Amino acid sequence: MSYRRLAITGGYGFLGWHTACRLRALQLGEPVRLGRKDFTDSVRLAEALGGVDAVIHIAGVNRAESDEAVEQGNIDLATTLAAALRNVGKPVDVVFANSIQAQLDNPYGRGKAAAARVVKEATQELGGHFADLLLPNLFGEHGRPGYNSFVATFAHEVAAGRTPAVTGDREIELLHAQDAAGALIGALGRDVSEVVPGEAIGIGEVLRFFLETHEVYATRGEVPDISTPMRRNLFNTYRAAAFPDMWPLSPQVHGDNRGDLYETVRSHGGTGMAFMSTTLPGQKRGEHYHLHKVERFFVVKGEAQIELRRLLHDEVVTFRLSGNKPSFVDMPALWVHNIRNVGDTELITMFWADQLLDMDNPDQFPETIAQETTA
The missing domain is CATH 2.60.120.10 (Jelly Rolls)
Incomplete structure (x- = not known):
């Protein structure tokens, strides 16, 4: 299904940027990228959505001063979007970048689950399609250390020559941001609620990969083993963290x-x-x-x-x-x-x-x- 104009809420964040990049690569047009200022009230958001016939809703709150603020923050964003859609007053297809934590009873999960219900009701009321995609932990190029994921933190720390510590090593299900973006775009125009699978990998294994990569790549420019999609995606994450400071390199002549x-x-x-x-x-x-x-x-x-x-x-x-x-x-x-x-x-x-x-x-x-x- 093709769209004349498509909007991305949270369009200037980590996943929003990756999704906008993928839309450009697929030649699906320039999306309307919406940020925090567009959510100050539903009237302003409705104006920004003028002429839009599809929305990928990525904006969310995963950190705040309190658990209540995290839960309510996601509901408030959804409520503002739902009101804006009703103000637009026509069918608009919506894909919601939800989280697998929506299946859990914690503040973030409850907020995301409630947000899905709020946006779904408004979308279907107006005759649009609603896709609810539950995403695992995301990683990829240009994630914010200390915010987006432990992968981003590890990549920046190791690229800077430091060795972060692993506490409570366990397997985490990871999904590269480009794969998440591909799933979101592919769900446009569908009525579906589904979990997007990632790949389980140990926290310590991720750190060891970055340390080994730093040893061979940053010091000698040698390319590590990137024979699997996960290793390649982790390598690209490290390269983003190391760029441009480590370049250029000069080999021994x-x-x-x-x-x-x-x-x-x-x-x-x-x-x-x-x-x-x-x-x-x-x-x-x-x-x-x-x-x-x-x-x-x-x-x-x-x-x-x-x-x-x-x-x-x-x-x-x-x-x-x-x-x-x-x-x-x-x-x-x-x-x-x-x-x-x-x-x-x-x-x-x-x-x-x-x-x-x-x-x-x-x-x-x-x-x-x-x-x-x-x-």
């Missing part, structure tokens, strides 16, 4: 009378491909982004400028690399990137990706660095 020899990529697992390119002065390559792909740019000869912009953000990160000191930079997932020859001679660049090119599903989406985002 071994020279003799034949020339120089240096290793560009060493992988500890999985498939991958490496390739070289030549770029004429003033020319540019790239201008795209990836949802999952791990990619490295290695400047071998010439002068290059690499630009990166986090999707749906305006700030551009720039690196200058020279073949006089062979260096490389990895492209984070969900960052638009390009490379330009800024020298007077031919630029020689080596590229590596963790997956073989699949023309039917290339995980490569065109966008320019200069493109501005909407506030």
Whole structure:
């Protein structure tokens, strides 16, 4: 089902950003991203929803000064949204990013369960479809340490050279934010209530992966074993936490009378491909982004400028690399990137990706660095 305009509540938060990124990748249009200020009252929210025919409701409260504030905060958000939908006065399909804790008798769970009932009643009253998706613990790129998940906290701590402690090690069911976003988008236009499954993994296992990754990746640029989706997604989470501070890296160069020899990529697992390119002065390559792909740019000869912009953000990160000191930079997932020859001679660049090119599903989406985002 296609929609003319789609809104995301909590659109500037962790899952909201991931969902907006995925909508762009699928070419489903620019969503109306709604934040805290849009929920000050139902009239203002109704104005923001003008022309919208579908809503992905992600906004929620998971931390507050008291348990009562957590429970009531989620109900209040749902009540405001329900009132706004009634003010709009037409059928609007709604997908609710609920939590598996809605099945439990705790403040957060009770608040989310009640929120689902409130929004469902208003949606169905107006003739819209309502999907209630119960999500497990989420993780992924650009989660807030100390807030979104223990995974985000571990990634930032380890990337900063610290070793956090694990208390009460146990298995936690985790779901990557892009997989959650895919489930939310896929539920549009459906009447359903279901649990979105994650993957169980030990808290200590996550920390050990980050520590092992930091040892081989941050110090030597070696790619760890990312042969499973969970390991790849954890790796991308770590890369987001380490970017851009750890770049660029320079490998050891071994020279003799034949020339120089240096290793560009060493992988500890999985498939991958490496390739070289030549770029004429003033020319540019790239201008795209990836949802999952791990990619490295290695400047071998010439002068290059690499630009990166986090999707749906305006700030551009720039690196200058020279073949006089062979260096490389990895492209984070969900960052638009390009490379330009800024020298007077031919630029020689080596590229590596963790997956073989699949023309039917290339995980490569065109966008320019200069493109501005909407506030």
